[in-house]
């Protein structure tokens with residue numbers, strides 16, 4: 377099985393597939409795109425080159441990126457031709473299991489037996505797609521985020537049969553293209569969308585209960601805990617705030633909203649074991665000596681100050697007009 381990935385085909389040259397193809401081509405990897413018809417694929421290629429030139433002119437891509445993408449990115453006439461002799465195929469067609477089944481079956485029938493096959497699905501478990509794939513040991517989810525050229529995180533999900541070498545080859549490739557991969561278990565929505573959907577669901581409840589308006593919810597998220605999320609995940613944030621503080625907070629929420637928002641045992645068990653977070657040197661993310669704690673606080677303060685500078689530099693995001 378091929379372990380060093382030098383050639384990639386992206387199937388589906390839409391929003392995500394196009395962005396993913398740009399990333400690979402911009403990293404110097406020979407990349408092919410293919411969509412439903414040669415005309416659609418050609419139109420996709422032209423759009424990607426136009427977009428790359430705009431990104432470069434706006435300083436979002438380094439000088440020379442458009443030329444590099446033009447050199448490395450080609451359009452194929454058919455799926456079978458596009459996947460026949462490449463090291464990795466990334467499927468990015470519509471988020472429908474039936475469409476993905478059909479496309480993955482065609483990909484795995486036409487690809488080299490040693491080619492790795494990834495799917496960019498955002499919600500469908502690997503085990504639902506596996507039956508369509510010949511050679512499931514080379515198949516996994518490689519889930520880029522939107523907009524792919526600018527968001528670094530990639531969720532990886534191995535199926536039951538996926539080999540460790542395949543996962544390692546993808547992890548090595550992600551490092552090469554400047555991405556940060558995290559491997560998670562095979563469940564619907566994985567981690568990104570499960571968390572993101574949970575937040576939106578609670579935000580919706582807040583609005584429906586008349587607690588705050590849509591605009592005020594967005595303002596609060598953006599200007600308070602959302603401010604932290606580019607630098608720290610929820611566990612790192614809880615370690616900084618204090619796990620005992622969170623345990624008490626959940627008691628209040630659990631009394632008001634039920635078990636759904638009661639204290640999670642991961643937190644109550646940690647507190648019971650004397651882990652109160654960074655303040656007593658024992659958190660969920662690790663142990664902190666005094667020096668690391670001081671460095672963490674200094675990093676946090678610098679990060680939030682620079683975040684404020686960035687936001688005042690960019691100004692507010694454009695908004696739609698309020699619904700009538």
Ligand SMILES: NC(=O)c1ccc[n+]([C@@H]2O[C@H](COP(=O)([O-])OP(=O)(O)OC[C@H]3O[C@@H](n4cnc5c(N)ncnc54)[C@H](O)[C@@H]3O)[C@@H](O)[C@H]2O)c1
Nearest residue numbers: 388389390391392393411412468469470471496497498522
């Ligand atoms: N849009 C997002 O925010 C986002 C984020 C992460 C992951 N994803 C996932 O990425 C995948 C693609 O989503 P998108 O937003 O790019 O959709 P999109 O509609 O922009 O693109 C899908 C493309 O697939 C092409 N296609 C459909 N059937 C095909 C076939 N048989 N052969 C070749 N091409 C075919 C379509 O013509 C279209 O260009 C989905 O699985 C989606 O869940 C989307």
